[in-house]
Amino acid sequence: MKELTIISGKGGTGKTSVTASFATLAPNRVVVDADVDAANLYLTLAHKTIHSENFIGGSLAEIDPALCTQCGDCLERCQFGAISEDFVIDPIACEGCKVCVHFCPEDAISFERQVCGEKFLSETDNGPMVHARLGIAQENSGLLVSALRQQAREIAKKKGIPLIILDGPPGIGCPVIASITNSDALLIVTEPSMSGMHDMERVKSLADQMRVPTYLCINKSDLNQEKTDAMKAFALEHNIKFAGEIPFDREVTASMNANKSLVEFSQGPAAQAMKKVWQNVSKYVNETMDVLK
């Protein structure tokens, strides 16, 4: 079983559009939406949800005003500015560290585990989709990503599915690290701009730190052909396998509006290019598999 993670560094470069098309083209796969605080894959892949359950994250502290003597111990100890002068804990600022709870001389602070979101298992044409919705302003997105990946692996193992495709979040922080850890390959989807280049370089250093082989796809490549060429050169120099480029095409947005993946919806130039990118990526992933054998 192989895990392919799709990331970008910069947001809005087309990760989810690429993932949705790959999920349509791969004959037998589990697909995971790991962009848990702005999950969009479910909007573009026809699915039927067959199971949902609460995601329980960390705990939060809450002061019982009936027991609190306003001694100020908690206020002094909290490193996160979460406790107000009138001894109310802001659930958004609370880090869940339990320090105030432990030291409160009156035992006036409770510490309950929180429902941080919801996990879903859905059926799609080419296999299961594992996705989630992180609660509004909730923490623990990295934990939720790890939980989704764990579930996807169990399903793949049980059903003998050879490939997991993961739609990752933007950035390089906690949920991205959780999406990349122990992945077999990364596909960076970028766009030809100075911002795209800057962000791709940072994502590539993260991939190197985590020793994951990396491929590159340049989306909207004709918006700045010069940058596209510079990115290809960067890939060549940095041991990134080039998977292809996709021209700007209004059909991409149109497919989104039709709630379909691009390759389902269109025969246009972007859809054709997307199919080539998938051919390359699936070939590279299989080669990685052979090397590991």
Add this chain to the structure above:
Amino acid sequence: MLTTLLGTIKDTIMIITIASGKGGTGKTTITVNLAASAPAGEVEVFDCDVEEPNSHIFLKPGNLVKSPVSTMIPKVDMEKCTLCKECEKICQFSAITIIGKKVLTFPEMCHSCLGCEMVCPEGAITSSSRELGTLIQGTNPAGIALTWGELRVGEAMSPPLIEQVKKKINSHKTALVDAPPGTSCPAIAALRNSDFALLAAEPSPFGLNDLAITVEALRILKVPMGIVISRDDGESRIVDEYAARENIEILGRIPFTREAAAVCSKGLLLRDEIPEMKSLFAQLYSTVMEKAEKEKGEARK
């Protein structure tokens, strides 16, 4: 600490945060073009997308001053440690554990709550530090000051660095804050204590989905907001319909053209390169400021 600090200076300053939920909707483009459209010396920019900061690419600040930002992690003195396990018990993040006669720490898991240090009965734990990233400040040729954070590659926690960037908001200028995408901890850290949020919304199903989540988060944070429709193709009305339903004002629209995309891709300012964009951003700046002042006035009452 941030709360109290900002609480005391909050009345004299104006913090406007540009956010979106979905990535790539134009937060940075809007932030930098608004900054360049403001009267000289009126605004400062704070790029809180510390995982992937891009504002500096467009504003091109010089005379950069860089300072490392770190966070506290525990250091254990084994001469004093009696292996009582109190530290392991209090740590909610599995960052410190006793195995046999050894104390193992996992610095990358540590949230710097200092719980282990406070609880240790032997005084065996002191503070050491882990590098989070770099804080960078500079001013561009047009006189716009920019402060941004650059998260160390491999570091998972961006909120503490975002808070360091925001701590630099202390002048009487208007602060334009470029927020990271998403709606979890990093975006919340950037949006907290803002006087006004300007939401960059792309009129697509993905854009709408993520806009709605951000609006809910802002309502919890009690931050007033307005919408600017970005990458507007002039066809889809889904954001207009949503805004009307939710009673959120649309403060402007930025049309999508290939020319605009090409200008942004080169790291240039739309207002400098495309004449219509100059008046568009000047208008947007005054609309946003007027709306933000009005909201702040109402909040004071």
